[in-house]
Amino acid sequence: AQTVTQSQPEMSVQEAETVTLSCTYDTSESDYYLFWYKQPPSRQMILVIRQEAYKQQNATENRFSVNFQKAAKSFSLKISDSQLGDAAMYFCAYRGENFGNEKLTFGTGTRLTIIP
Amino acid sequence: DTGVSQDPRHKITKRGQNVTFRCDPISEHNRLYWYRQTLGQGPEFLTYFQNEAQLEKSRLLSDRFSAERPKGSFSTLEIQRTEQGDSAMYLCASSSKTGTGAAADTQYFGPGTRLTVL
Numbered sequence: 586a587q588t589v590t591q592s593q594p595e596m597s598v599q600e601a602e603t604v605t606l607s608c609t610y611d612t613s614e615s616d617y618y619l620f621w622y623k624q625p626p627s628r629q630m631i632l633v634i635r636q637e638a639y640k641q642q643n644a645t646e647n648r649f650s651v652n653f654q655k656a657a658k659s660f661s662l663k664i665s666d667s668q669l670g671d672a673a674m675y676f677c678a679y680r681g682e683n684f685g686n687e688k689l690t691f692g693t694g695t696r697l698t699i700i701p
Numbered sequence: 702d703t704g705v706s707q708d709p710r711h712k713i714t715k716r717g718q719n720v721t722f723r724c725d726p727i728s729e730h731n732r733l734y735w736y737r738q739t740l741g742q743g744p745e746f747l748t749y750f751q752n753e754a755q756l757e758k759s760r761l762l763s764d765r766f767s768a769e770r771p772k773g774s775f776s777t778l779e780i781q782r783t784e785q786g787d788s789a790m791y792l793c794a795s796s797s798k799t800g801t802g803a804a805a806d807t808q809y810f811g812p813g814t815r816l817t818v819l
Binding site for chain 2: 589618620622628629630631632635676678680687688689690691692693694
């Protein structure tokens with residue numbers, strides 16, 4: 586079974602600075618997808634960024650980028666120019682490629698605080 | 702595109718009662734997922750449907766839980782004889798296997814139904 590580990594329960598960053606959230610995973614599959622989701626307080630889960638394992642290029646979405654290290658099974662999220670609206674729980678998630686393994690497996694999350 | 706909707710948003714019930722939640726996926730999405738999230742944890746998979754077929758059920762889904770997706774549109778999740786341990790946020794997500802680009806087969810979540818069992 587796949588597992589996802591987020592070793593940082595809480596992180597904080599000054600507004601406008603850069604922060605990196607860590608995620609490692611364990612799988613025996615060669616093809617899969619990795620995601621970062623954001624869950625603001627009392628609000629719904631929002632997709633931040635997605636990475637296909639077969640792509641060597643790291644995904645980027647505006648201020649959000651990932652460092653995907655397939656051999657190390659590491660998938661970190663970098664948030665540049667942090668804004669107050671970035672404050673949320675961030676979840677790393679894994680999804681298999683094969684039929685019947687499309688469910689998401691989540692880590693325990695990292696609570697990000699933005700310091701004004 | 703109105704997104705994934707869930708009803709009710711909050712439900713308080715007494716132990717032993719039955720509850721039913723509804724999820725309406727994004728209209729063109731053929732896959733629908735249910736997850737459960739307890740306080741301070743990440744969501745845990747419960748079950749999912751492709752169209753009207755239920756393809757996988759987690760071991761977390763005891764025989765008190767049942768889910769349906771008649772006609773491959775909305776889905777319901779019913780919990781019979783609720784227990785205090787069932788208190789959690791129940792999340793629904795939908796995705797489309799077809800399509801291209803980053804949106805293809807990405808799961809989009811609804812706002813959740815928060816269940817409190819007294």
